[in-house]
Every structure is written in structure tokens, then in C-alpha cells.
Amino acid sequence: MTIEDLRYFIAAYESGSFKSATQATGSVPSNVSWRIRNLEGSLGGKLFERKHRRLQPTRKGMRLYGHAKTVMAMLAEAEREVRLAREV
Amino acid sequence: MTIEDLRYFIAAYESGSFKSATQATGSVPSNVSWRIRNLEGSLGGKLFERKHRRLQPTRKGMRLYGHAKTVMAMLAEAEREVRLAREV
DNA sequence: TTTTTTTACGACACACGTAACAATG
């Protein structure tokens, strides 16, 4: 699991499709597909059900989403604080 | 910034040297050095002062450490919860 | 001089985009 994986996952989750997630991520469908599969592999289970027009998150997907958002927010905050902190 | 970067940073921070961080990370000195430099580059400033026997974290380093620990804990918790969640 | 950190480097794995294919509705 990487931060990029989470970013792609969030984009897919929020946009409701892999196609639309390509805009949010600035990438292409094959990469979105690949990232999500990565994540599903490393977490041991599907995050989305792909049998509907609008992507259906599984329970695992829903659980992950909340944490993923928090992690991303915390990383942004960490980056901000570190940049702000003076040297030495 | 990647999760691996944070893992290396935490190891260096807690062990007090790059050398000892190799044990915690299961890697070699050159990689620890490289990871920390990555992080310092992407965050725009030094995280450690390297002029003392025991690695001296800078203010930026100290700020980062707290967040890094929290992020890692949250990732572990996320992973645990997702694994526990039943399919579908 | 001993210990720690950095740099140089070759090898391998990862992540990208294009394009062809499959599946869904």
C-alpha cells in the first residue's frame, strides 16, 4: 500500500467510476485499474463491486475510505507544518 | 513523500543514527541515507542535524515525527479493519 | 584510526502511457 494507491482509491470512490477517476488523478484508466488492483491484492479482498454502472464499494472499500481520507489530510497537514517550521 | 520514506525516517529518529536504522528497516546505510534525503528534498529542509554523535532532529524533523507516527498507526489500523471486514 | 554517512554504480522491479481486448448495460 502506497500513498499513491490511496489517492487513486479515493478518486475512484468519490467519482464513482474508474473512468472519471482518471481526471482526478491526472492519469489513464489502465493505471487506475492497476492501482486499485494493487490495493485489493495487498489488503486481501475486493474494494469495489464492478457489476453496476456506478462503482459499488464493498464493506472493505467503505472501511478503507474513511481512514484513507484521514491519512491524506494528516499528510497534507504534516507537510504544511514542516514547511512552516523554521530551520534548525 | 512515501510511506516507506516515513518508515525509514521513524527508524532513524528513534534509533538515533542511520547505521542503527538499518536494523529497524532491514536495509543498508546507503538506502537510509537516500530515503532521508528524499524526504528532506520533498519537504524543503533538513530533518536532522548531522554534526553530532547522536542524530539531532531539527524542528522540522520533530514536527514530522509526531505526524509520521500517527499516520503509520492509522495505516496499520486501516489495514487491520479492512482485513477484518467481511466481503461484499 | 575507527565509526558513520554519502556517493557511484550496475541490476532489477515498479509505474507509466498507448493500444488492443473484454465486458457491461
Added chain:
DNA sequence: CATTGTTACGTGTGTCGTAAAAAAA
């Protein structure tokens, strides 16, 4: 058949460990 997701594939970048150099103590 129109749209979305996946697979195949070639290419470039990232990350690894070894080994040599530099810096610190």
C-alpha cells in the same frame, strides 16, 4: 453499439545492495 474496465507491452524511472570515498569523532 457505446461506454467502461482490463490486459499486454515497451519504456523510463525508482529502489535496491555492493563497494568505494568522504566526513566526523
